[in-house]
Structure formats: C-alpha cells, structure tokens
Amino acid sequence: xxxxxxxxxxxxxxxxxxxxxxxxxxxxxxxxxxxxxxxxxxxxxxxxxxxxxxxxxxxxxxxxxxxxxxxxxxxxxxxxxxxxxxxxxxxxxxxxxxxxxxxxxxxxxxxxxxxxxxxxxxxxxxxxxxxxxxxxxxxxxxxxxxxxxxxxxxxxxxxxxxxxxxxxxxxxxxxxxxxxxxxxxxxxxxxxxxxxxxxxxxxxxxxxxxxxxxxxxxxxxxxxxxxxxxxxxxxxxxxxxxxxxxxxxxxxxxxxxxxxxxxxxxxxxxxxxxxxxxxxxxxxxxxxxxxxxxxxxxxxxxxxxxxxxxxxxxxxxxxxxxxxxxxxxxxxxxxxxxxxxxxxxxxxxxxxxxxxxxxxxxxxxxxxxxxxxxxxxxxxxxxxxxxxxxxxxxxxxxxxxxxxxxxxxxxxxxxxxxxxxxxxxxxxxxxxxxxxxxxxxxxxxx
Numbered sequence: 295x296x297x298x299x300x301x302x303x304x305x306x307x308x309x310x311x312x313x314x315x316x317x318x319x320x321x322x323x324x325x326x327x328x329x330x331x332x333x334x335x336x337x338x339x340x341x342x343x344x345x346x347x348x349x350x351x352x353x354x355x356x357x358x359x360x361x362x363x364x365x366x367x368x369x370x371x372x373x374x375x376x377x378x379x380x381x382x383x384x385x386x387x388x389x390x391x392x393x394x395x396x397x398x399x400x401x402x403x404x405x406x407x408x409x410x411x412x413x414x415x416x417x418x419x420x421x422x423x424x425x426x427x428x429x430x431x432x433x434x435x436x437x438x439x440x441x442x443x444x445x446x447x448x449x450x451x452x453x454x455x456x457x458x459x460x461x462x463x464x465x466x467x468x469x470x471x472x473x474x475x476x477x478x479x480x481x482x483x484x485x486x487x488x489x490x491x492x493x494x495x496x497x498x499x500x501x502x503x504x505x506x507x508x509x510x511x512x513x514x515x516x517x518x519x520x521x522x523x524x525x526x527x528x529x530x531x532x533x534x535x536x537x538x539x540x541x542x543x544x545x546x547x548x549x550x551x552x553x554x555x556x557x558x559x560x561x562x563x564x565x566x567x568x569x570x571x572x573x574x575x576x577x578x579x580x581x582x583x584x585x586x587x588x589x590x591x592x593x594x595x596x597x598x599x600x601x602x603x604x605x606x607x608x609x610x611x612x613x614x615x616x617x618x619x620x621x622x623x624x625x626x627x628x629x630x631x632x633x634x635x636x637x638x639x640x641x642x643x644x645x646x647x648x649x650x651x652x653x654x655x656x657x658x659x660x661x662x663x664x665x666x667x668x669x670x671x672x673x674x675x676x677x678x679x680x681x682x683x684x685x686x687x688x689x690x691x692x693x694x695x696x697x698x699x700x701x702x703x704x705x706x707x708x709x710x711x712x713x714x715x716x717x718x719x720x721x722x723x724x725x726x727x728x729x730x731x732x733x734x735x736x737x738x739x740x
Contacts, residue, residue, distance in 0.1 A: 349373055349388065350404035351412045357586070364397030366390055372404060410441075415489060415506035417442045425454040426461040429507050437504025441466065441485065451485070453492075456507075457500040464499065521585065525578030527598060527608040546598035546606060554599045555666035563603075565695065566726075568662045571605045573723035578607040579655065580716035583648050590646055592654040593635045594661040633675040634668070638682050639710060649710035655719065656705025663694040 350372050358365040366372065370390030377383045385404075386396045405411030411418065417425065417440045429438055434456055444450040444465060451466040453476065464476050466488065473481035474488050477498050482488040493503040522528075528544040551571070554560045563571075575597055582589060589596075589607070596609035633641065637653035640646050657669050670678045670688060687706050690699040701722060707713050714722075 349407045350385070351407050352390075352404050353411065354403050356400060356403050358397065359584070360398075362398050364392050364395060364399050366392055366399065366403075371407065372399065374404075377401070410485065413441075413486070413506075415440050416485075417507070419443060421445055422452070422454070422463060425452075425463075425507075429454060429456040429461050430459075431508065433508045435504060437501050438507050439503045440507040441489070454507075455500060455503065462500045521582070521587070523578055523581040525574050525606050526581065527606045543608070546600045546604075546608075548599035548601070550595050551597040551599050551605055552594035552661065552666050555594065555662065560665055563665075565693065567603055569698065569723055569726050571603060572659055572662055573720060573726075574605045575607060575658065576655065576716055576720040576723055579651060580720045582607075582651075583716045588646055588648050589651050589654075591632065591635070592651050592658055593632065594658055594666060597658070634670050634678055637710070638708065641679055641682075647710060648716070649713045652705050652710075652713040652716065652719070655716070656702045659698065659702050659705070660688060660691065663691045663698065667691075 352366045352368050352370045352372065355367050356363075356365060364372075364385060364387060366387055367390055370392075371388040372385040373388055375384045375386055375396065381401050382398045383401050384396065385399045387393050410416040417428075420428065420440065420442045422442075422445055425440055425442055428434075429440065436457055438456040440454050442452050442454065444452045447465075450468070451474075453464040453466055455462050455464070466474055466476055466485070468474055469481060473483060474485055475481040476488070476492075480491065480497060482491060489503060491497065492499055496502045527546070530542045530544065548554050548559070555563075575592075579589070579592065591609060592607070596607070597605050598608045599605050635654045635657045637646075637650040640650045640653075660669055661667065670681075673681065685708070687703060690696065701714075701719065704714050705719075
C-alpha cells in the first residue's frame with residue numbers, strides 16, 4: 295500500500311467524518327501534510343465527571359500556574375470539592391506537597407483512589423502494537439509490564455511483558471464470580487492481587503513481573519497533544535496502522551523557513567518582515583516556556599512557513615517536558631544534537647533547559663538575517679566547540695540592525711540564567727513595530 299493510501303486509510307479509521315462523506319473531486323487543497331516519523335501516541339481520554347467528595351490520587355506532577363491552582367506530586371491524594379467546571383476541578387489536598395490547601399486541579403491528572411487508572415501498570419486504551427513500542431523503549435528492563443484493554447475481545451484485559459528484547463502477551467480472563475486469572479490453576483479476586491502474585495512468582499509466565507512500564511513517554515505524548523498555540527504546528531492525528539508511523543499536521547504551504555529564506559520569496563524579505571517572523575517564533579516558544587517544555591532542536595529547518603509570512607514552530611522530535619522540579623534535562627548517552635545550534639552547557643555537560651533553547655533562538659535569528667546561511671560558516675563542528683570555549687561569537691550579519699544583533703548576543707551569554715526569557719524576547723521583537731519601520735529597515739543606520 296503506498297503512503298497516500300495508508301494515510302487515507304488511517305484517517306478513515308480514526309475520523310468519522312472521513313467515512314461519512316463520499317469521495318469526490320475537489321480543487322481545494324487538502325489541509326493535512328505528513329511531516330515525519332513520530333513516536334506512538336496512545337493516550338487516556340479525560341475521565342468522566344464524578345461526584346464531588348470522592349478521594350483521588352494524582353497520576354502526574356502538576357505545578358500551579360496561577361494563584362488559584364493547587365500544586366501536587368504524583369501519588370498525592372486529593373478530595374474533589376467541585377467538579378462542575380469541566381476540565382478543572384476545585385479540590386483539597388489531603389497529603390503531599392499542598393496538604394490541607396485548596397485550589398483548582400486539571401481533572402485528567404487524577405483518578406479515583408480505587409480505580410485502575412490510579413495503578414502505574416494500567417495503560418487502558420493502549421493497543422498491542424503500542425504496548426510493544428512502549429515496553430521496548432530504552433528505559434525499560436526485563437520484567438517490565440503493563441495491563442491494557444484487549445483489542446480482540448471487548449471487556450477483557452491483556453498482560454504485556456518484556457522479556458529478553460521481545461514482548462509477550464497474555465490474556466487476563468474473568469470467571470463468572472469475578473475472579474481474574476491467566477491460568478485457571480490460579481485465580482485472584484482483584485487485578486492487584488494478580489500483579490502481586492506474578493511479581494513474586496513467574497508461575498508459567500515467561501518472566502517474573504518487575505517494574506511497570508515507564509509512563510514518561512506516554513505522559514509527554516499526552517501533553518504534546520494538548521499544546522495549542524497559534525505559533526505552534528497543529529497536530530491532527532497520528533497514523534499507526536503500520537510502520538513507519540506518521541504524524542498528520544496542518545499544511546504550511548511554503549515549507550521550512552530555511553528553504554523559504556534561501557529561495558526567491560525569502561530573498562525579497564525586508565528587515566521588518568524578518569523581525570516579524572522572529573517575533574512569531576518567540577511567541578510560540580514563550581508558550582512552550584510557560585508549559586515547562588523544552589524543544590531542544592530549534593532551528594530554521596524546524597520552523598514552517600504558511601501564507602503571508604506566517605511561521606510556526608514544528609518538529610518536536612527532541613522535545614521534552616520537565617519532571618517534578620527539574621529545570622535541566624540530561625539526555626542519555628549517545629543522543630545526537632546539532633552542534634552549531636546547541637548551547638555550550640548542552641555540548642559539554644549534556645544539560646538542556648529552556649535557556650539552551652534561548653541560545654538556539656539566537657542562532658535562528660542569525661539564520662533569518664542571513665537568509666538561511668549556515669551558522670559559523672567555514673568552521674567545522676569541532677572548531678565551533680573549541681572557539682566557543684574562548685568566548686567567540688559570530689559577527690553581526692551584513693544587513694542586521696545593531697539592536698537585533700544585541701539580542702543575539704544576549705541569547706549567547708555564557709551563563710544560562712543571564713539569557714533572556716522567551717517572553718522578554720517576544721516583547722522586545724514586537725516592540726520594533728512601535729517604531730517607525732524605516733528606522734530599522736535601513737540597516738546602515740546601525
């Protein structure tokens with residue numbers, strides 16, 4: 295099956311609207327485009343609204359973003375006081391970080407204490423193929439497992455276990471009296487009892503159950519799905535019918551910013567247009583900053599251009615959400631990064647933060663002002679690393695206003711905390727439009 299047919303089949307399978315309308319010729323542009331292979335996205339939906347007064351357990355960490363929000367850590371217990379506001383509930387923390395305090399919490403971050411959703415090994419709607427991909431991720435060891443809903447038989451469950459580089463699947467069945475079993479020789483009154491037993495004895499399984507499958511990836515996918523901002527590419531769907539996996543996003547008619555800058559349309563841009571594009575990117579990144587997200591691969595090649603010079607940040611292949619109170623992320627050894635866009639602390643210490651994204655934004659500004667020229671022209675990656683140690687910074691591009699170059703230099707400060715926030719970068723760039731355009735279109739003035 296060719297790529298077009300597979301994407302159509304995927305959309306028809308996932309989206310009702312694709313099935314109900316008959317195919318017919320149209321001169322309209324199709325509003326989707328396959329961007330790149332992507333990780334699997336299999337997520338829990340929002341839980342149904344429940345009666346107030348019940349006790350819930352936090353599934354994930356959450357940090358208050360307003361004075362009315364309630365911060366909590368995964369595992370904290372909370373009492374729901376008011377569930378009438380849809381996705382945001384008023385609750386009181388019973389234990390943990392905000393014990394005895396009240397505030398608003400995201401409803402999909404908690405589950406009833408007695409519900410399966412509260413169990414770290416329960417992955418509800420994850421399909422067999424998705425379960426294998428999750429278990430085979432590098433963070434899991436032999437014995438890692440999860441329990442999911444069975445695809446082939448509604449109402450039944452499956453146990454998926456990692457053993458020596460492959461994943462084995464077992465059906466969990468239920469007797470009329472409600473007892474659970476994998477083998478009829480051993481039955482259990484509850485799934486928790488079944489898990490506890492097989493954690494101590496393999497009893498016919500390929501391996502004794504160890505730690506539940508890591509949920510970090512699933513959590514990241516969940517948050518990415520919820521990222522909504524005018525300057526971030528809109529995710530429509532993930533196609534997992536078969537390998538390779540594709541994400542389907544909105545169409546940006548002019549392709550990547552890098553290619554756009556290097557072609558005829560880009561060469562006609564005025565300085566004011568370039569600054570406006572940079573401000574749009576800063577706006578999207580300010581939103582990610584607010585959501586505690588780091589991109590880790592911000593560059594002109596990963597920004598897309600639509601009509602009328604509208605630009606949006608794309609390609610979250612290296613993106614990472616902070617856990618707990620982290621403000622720095624340390625990837626595993628062997629992860630590759632684009633050296634000429636990467637901050638010194640990330641290169642030397644393997645530590646990434648939103649401030650390393652700010653460094654990359656400075657390089658992106660250089661790309662914009664040079665119409666897509668390679669940063670550090672004529673220097674190899676090794677030479678760049680060595681010269682940065684000595685304090686070297688790229689010189690001001692030929693037609694770049696001095697005030698804009700000063701912003702680049704702020705982004706390239708050695709100490710990460712000395713670099714500006716994306717919020718600051720956004721308003722600085724937007725402030726250019728309060729000036730007479732001619733005052734910065736003429737770069738020779740600077």
